[in-house]
Amino acid sequence: MRKTLVVAAAGGALAAAGLVVARRRLGKLRLRRGLAALRLVARGGVRYTRSAPRLFAAAGETREQLRNDLALQTAQDVADTLGAMKGVLMKIGQMASYVDDGLSPAVRRTLSRLQDSVPPMSAELAAQVVTQELGLPPERLFARWDPEPIAAASIGQVHRAITRDGRAVAVKVQYPGIAETMAADLDNVSLLRRMLRVTAPSQDVDALVTELRDRVREELDYRREADNQRLVAGYYRGHPTIHIPQIIGELSGRRVVTSELSDGARFAELAGWPQHERDLAAETIYRFVFRSLYEVHAFNGDPHPGNYLFHGGGRVTFLDFGLVKHFTPAELRPLMQMARSLCVENQPEAFRRGLEDAGFLRPGAPLSTETIVDHLGVFYATIRRPGRLTITPDYASAVVRRFFDLRSPVAAYVSIPRSYVILQRINLGLFALLGELSATADWRAIAEEIWPFVQGPPSTPMGEAEVAWRASRPVAARS
Amino acid sequence: MGSGTDQYADAAGLVARSAAAYVASVPTDPADDGFFGPASVTWRVSGDLSSIVAGLRALLVQALHPLAMAGVDQHSDWRRDPVGRLAATSSYLSTVSLGDRAAAERAAARVRRIHEHVRGTDPVTGRPYAASDPALLLWVHAVLVESTIVACELFGTPLTPPDSDRYVAEMAVAAELVGVPAALVPASAGELRQYLSSVQNELRCTPAAADAAAFLLDPPGLDADIAEIWQDVRDAAVAALPEWALDMYGFGAPGALAPARRTEIRQALGVLDVVFLGEPGVLEARQRIALRMRTAQRA
Numbered sequence: 001m002r003k004t005l006v007v008a009a010a011g012g013a014l015a016a017a018g019l020v021v022a023r024r025r026l027g028k029l030r031l032r033r034g035l036a037a038l039r040l041v042a043r044g045g046v047r048y049t050r051s052a053p054r055l056f057a058a059a060g061e062t063r064e065q066l067r068n069d070l071a072l073q074t075a076q077d078v079a080d081t082l083g084a085m086k087g088v089l090m091k092i093g094q095m096a097s098y099v100d101d102g103l104s105p106a107v108r109r110t111l112s113r114l115q116d117s118v119p120p121m122s123a124e125l126a127a128q129v130v131t132q133e134l135g136l137p138p139e140r141l142f143a144r145w146d147p148e149p150i151a152a153a154s155i156g157q158v159h160r161a162i163t164r165d166g167r168a169v170a171v172k173v174q175y176p177g178i179a180e181t182m183a184a185d186l187d188n189v190s191l192l193r194r195m196l197r198v199t200a201p202s203q204d205v206d207a208l209v210t211e212l213r214d215r216v217r218e219e220l221d222y223r224r225e226a227d228n229q230r231l232v233a234g235y236y237r238g239h240p241t242i243h244i245p246q247i248i249g250e251l252s253g254r255r256v257v258t259s260e261l262s263d264g265a266r267f268a269e270l271a272g273w274p275q276h277e278r279d280l281a282a283e284t285i286y287r288f289v290f291r292s293l294y295e296v297h298a299f300n301g302d303p304h305p306g307n308y309l310f311h312g313g314g315r316v317t318f319l320d321f322g323l324v325k326h327f328t329p330a331e332l333r334p335l336m337q338m339a340r341s342l343c344v345e346n347q348p349e350a351f352r353r354g355l356e357d358a359g360f361l362r363p364g365a366p367l368s369t370e371t372i373v374d375h376l377g378v379f380y381a382t383i384r385r386p387g388r389l390t391i392t393p394d395y396a397s398a399v400v401r402r403f404f405d406l407r408s409p410v411a412a413y414v415s416i417p418r419s420y421v422i423l424q425r426i427n428l429g430l431f432a433l434l435g436e437l438s439a440t441a442d443w444r445a446i447a448e449e450i451w452p453f454v455q456g457p458p459s460t461p462m463g464e465a466e467v468a469w470r471a472s473r474p475v476a477a478r479s
Numbered sequence: 480m481g482s483g484t485d486q487y488a489d490a491a492g493l494v495a496r497s498a499a500a501y502v503a504s505v506p507t508d509p510a511d512d513g514f515f516g517p518a519s520v521t522w523r524v525s526g527d528l529s530s531i532v533a534g535l536r537a538l539l540v541q542a543l544h545p546l547a548m549a550g551v552d553q554h555s556d557w558r559r560d561p562v563g564r565l566a567a568t569s570s571y572l573s574t575v576s577l578g579d580r581a582a583a584e585r586a587a588a589r590v591r592r593i594h595e596h597v598r599g600t601d602p603v604t605g606r607p608y609a610a611s612d613p614a615l616l617l618w619v620h621a622v623l624v625e626s627t628i629v630a631c632e633l634f635g636t637p638l639t640p641p642d643s644d645r646y647v648a649e650m651a652v653a654a655e656l657v658g659v660p661a662a663l664v665p666a667s668a669g670e671l672r673q674y675l676s677s678v679q680n681e682l683r684c685t686p687a688a689a690d691a692a693a694f695l696l697d698p699p700g701l702d703a704d705i706a707e708i709w710q711d712v713r714d715a716a717v718a719a720l721p722e723w724a725l726d727m728y729g730f731g732a733p734g735a736l737a738p739a740r741r742t743e744i745r746q747a748l749g750v751l752d753v754v755f756l757g758e759p760g761v762l763e764a765r766q767r768i769a770l771r772m773r774t775a776q777r778a
Contacts, residue, residue: 069770080636084528084749110757117762188746194708 071122075177081118082178087155088185088192090114091216120157123147126173133253138171141251149173155182155220160261167260169248172222174255179220186213207418215301215422219322222257228298228324229259235296238472240465241284243317262317264309270437273310280314282391282439283446283462288318289430290450294336297327301422304429305436314462325422334358335420340453343384343444348373359417367410375410378402382431382443389443396435400428493562498758500570505764509579514653517775520638520646521576522768524627528748529635534569535716537626538695540724542688544681546608547615549601552687554610561694572623575653577768587656594658603685613659620654621665621674628668629719633736634745643668684727692728711747714740 072078082090090111121129126149130138138145142161149157156174163169186192192209218224226247233244243262251258270278285308293299300307301323309317334357341350348369355361361372378399382389402408416424441460448456449463458464515521524530542548551557557564574586597610608615628643638646644667651664665671684692696713717725718736725732736744756762 069773070766083745084752085746086749086753089750089753110754113757113762114753117756117765184742185746188743191743191746191750 070119071125072119072175073122073125075125077125078121078175078177079181082155082175083181083185085185085188085191086114087178087182088216090118091155091182091219115152118152120149120152121173121175125176126157126159129173129176129255130171132176133256134251142169142171155179156255161258163248163251163258167248169251169258170245170261171251171256171258174220174222176255179255182220183217186216189213207416207421211418211421215323215325221254222252222322223254225320225322225324226252226257226259228300228321232292232296232298232300232318232321232324235292236288239469241280241314241316241462242288243311243315244321245317245319262309262319264311264317267305267308267310267433270310273312275438275440277312277314278437279439279441280462281308281310281316282434282437283441283460284314284316285430285433286439286441286443286446287450287462287466288316289426290447293327294332294450294452297329297332299325299327299423299426301325305433323422327419331419335423336451336453339380339383339447339451342373342377342380343447344451344454358420360414360420361410362413362415365410365413367413371409375402375408376414383447384444386444387442388440390438390440391431391434391443392438393435396431399431493565494754495758496562496566497569498755498761500566501573502758502760502764504570504573504582505577505767506579506582507767510581511579512771513575513577513579514583514656515576515649517768517771519649520642521649522772524631524635524638524646525573525576526765526768527627527631527635528745528752529630529633529715530627531712531748531751532634532715532719532744533623533627533630534565535695535712536630536719537623539692539716539720539728540622540626541619542691543684543724543727544615544618544678545601545604545683545685545688546606546612547618548685548688548691549599549603550597550608550610550615551691553599554597557691558694561698575656583656591658601685603683603687611658613663616657617654617659617663617674618678620650620657620659621671624650624665625671625675626719630715633719634715634741634748640668647671679723682723682727684729689728708747708751711744712751715744715748 072081120126127138127147130136130141134141138147138159138161143164143166144162146160148159150160150170151158153172155178156172159171159173161169161171189209192213193206226249229244229247230249233246236242236244245260245262248258248260265273270281273281289299300318300321302320307319309319311317334354338351338354338358341347341354352361352369352372355372355376356363360376365372377384379402381395381399382391445456445459446463448454449459449466458467527533542551555564571586571590575583578586591611594610594616598608600607610616624647628638628646631638647668647670648666651661651666654664655661665674696717698709714736717730720728720730722732756765
């Protein structure tokens with residue numbers, strides 16, 4: 001049986017803020033040209049999503065070929081390869097795409113090269129990490145251990161294994177020393193700030209730097225990822241279409257995380273599936289994103305195509321919980337108020353207040369509320385009115401374009417508060433993905449099912465199945 | 480020098496053209512391992528993060544020899560095309576270190592040919608010079624070798640004393656290739672130091688050297704952001720200068736770099752390296768070199 005395990009980071013988001021500026025500082029992009037390039041690329045945002053899985057495959061082939069020859073053999077090799085900001089650049093690049101797909105082809109190329117430049121660990125080095133982390137060498141810890149990694153993660157790699165009780169698992173092993181190296185590099189705030197300034201002109205750079213640093217730090221500790229995955233898996237246990245691989249706690253630690261191995265079709269293969277299958281897959285992803293946000297108060301900031309496996313009938317396995325943002329009720333409240341006042345109650349003034357309360361819009365901006373709704377309403381276009389609607393690549397591009405439209409009259413008054421930085425990935429990543437699928441659904445009706453302030457009736461067969469699932473869950477597990 | 484935009488384009492060319500030069504110098508199908516080979520210290524340091532600092536520091540020190548400086552000033556077009564000049568130099572250096580023997584010899588022969596025409600009189604000292612003068616060639620060679628060791632020490636992976644000796648000895652062949660008699664070339668780190676102090680009384684900061692240094696440290700036309708990253712490289716190169724060079728340029732002693740600043744500079748060098756890596760062919764060229772080094776390591 002062919003097992004496919006796709007690990008986040010690797011092929012997906014190859015964007016890197018850093019490089020735009022580094023490049024620019026070296027002279028390729030003047031500020032103005034840089035911005036023009038961002039706008040240009042904004043148009044290509046969807047194309048990028050399409051090409052991501054291919055990039056991943058290409059990177060994988062390169063690795064395969066060079067695996068034994070160039071494998072990192074010591075912690076010093078790791079430091080040479082990923083020290084001096086390189087690991088951080090890779091990570092931040094990946095994350096910058098959560099907030100910003102506006103990267104020039106040159107920057108994307110640079111990032112994919114950076115990704116490709118990192119060889120896997122040698123079998124010995126990986127085994128050494130497992131031994132240090134879990135107390136026994138992998139051959140003794142597992143009934144079977146595949147010393148050849150099956151996938152690369154940005155700061156580690158994934159091995160297949162079979163546990164002593166016979167479960168097929170994926171074991172993600174972190175490069176040794178990488179956490180310390182990257183933590184030190186993340187302290188260079190002024191360099192990070194410089195790197196992000198151009199890429200995200202509409203963002204509050206300090207907020208962005210702080211948020212990205214926090215998220216990267218979290219990602220360096222796999223126990224955090226395991227916790228996130230357990231939390232989300234716990235919530236979705238028994239869900240009709242959403243599957244989260246189970247974490248094997250006793251085989252996980254700070255630098256090793258073991259979870260149930262999943263197989264399924266990759267995103268790229270969906271292109272060959274019938275449209276109704278694609279629609280179902282899209283519906284599941286949509287439900288997953290918003291249910292997680294509103295009910296688990298968590299958002300997986302990494303909805304790139306490599307993180308899904310598809311099984312037909314709308315069943316989707318969600319992988320990689322390294323980058324999960326948790327929200328407090330206070331942080332969620334304004335988001336709900338905004339959706340509610342704009343889409344449900346049709347109260348533009350209240351919508352505006354919500355934007356101001358959350359810190360998205362400077363209070364007292366000299367703009368008519370009409371202008372604001374006109375410009376920011378595009379982000380709600382799929383849910384403002386009931387009825388079936390197809391999310392086209394054009395719509396996804398329009399969202400991205402609007403996001404980066406610095407000539408827009410509202411641009412000067414809009415910024416993204418730190419708490420919501422990662423959420424931009426909904427606008428920039430999720431819609432690009434759904435657009436890629438040309439997914440059709442009554443998104444508004446699905447949103448109503450999920451919105452805590454509406455709790456609408458099931459609007460699709462999947463919605464019906466969710467009702468049954470929710471009813472069957474133990475009370476303690478309900479939110 | 481044209482509009483600001485053009486100057487900006489020049490600076491961008493520096494990365495692209497140095498990268499192209501590097502890629503072209505790493506053979507895909509080498510006839511032999513060249514004059515150094517995959518087990519050499521030379522190959523190892525050629526990939527060090529600190530190379531750009533070594534290069535800048537070397538240029539700053541080399542410029543302090545009035546005759547060497549006069550030759551560059553009067554015969555090369557570095558003012559008009561500094562990027563082209565730097566790319567040509569880095570192409571030459573990497574061909575000699577990483578290319579096979581035939582390629583290295585061809586490149587060296589070409590340099591020797593060009594040097595034949597580089598003669599004149601230094602306006603400051605009134606002394607005649609010729610680029611083919613072994614004394615000048617040795618100066619340029621020795622400074623580069625020393626700068627590499629110093630830059631590795633401060634901002635890269637430091638060489639152990641035995642490896643420094645090996646590196647100096649290995650590099651002797653590079654000096655011979657451009658026409659320095661073997662007997663004159665330092666063969667150990669100690670000899671290198673000795674040689675460098677022996678020529679110190681010939682050195683001075685001529686107006687041409689001051690110009691060149693001013694250009695290198697603060698390339699005209701750079702906007703604030705370029706100056707920002709260049710500042711890291713510049714600070715690194717200046718911090719790596721010997722005291723007497725600082726005195727001649729009138730820089731004053733910058734004092735030892737704080738560890739935090741060194742870390743920052745290394746991080747900036749890492750960012751630069753990533754940009755370099757993004758240029759076409761650089762990754763493959765590096766992998767070709769790394770593979771051969773690995774193979775040599777195993778043997």
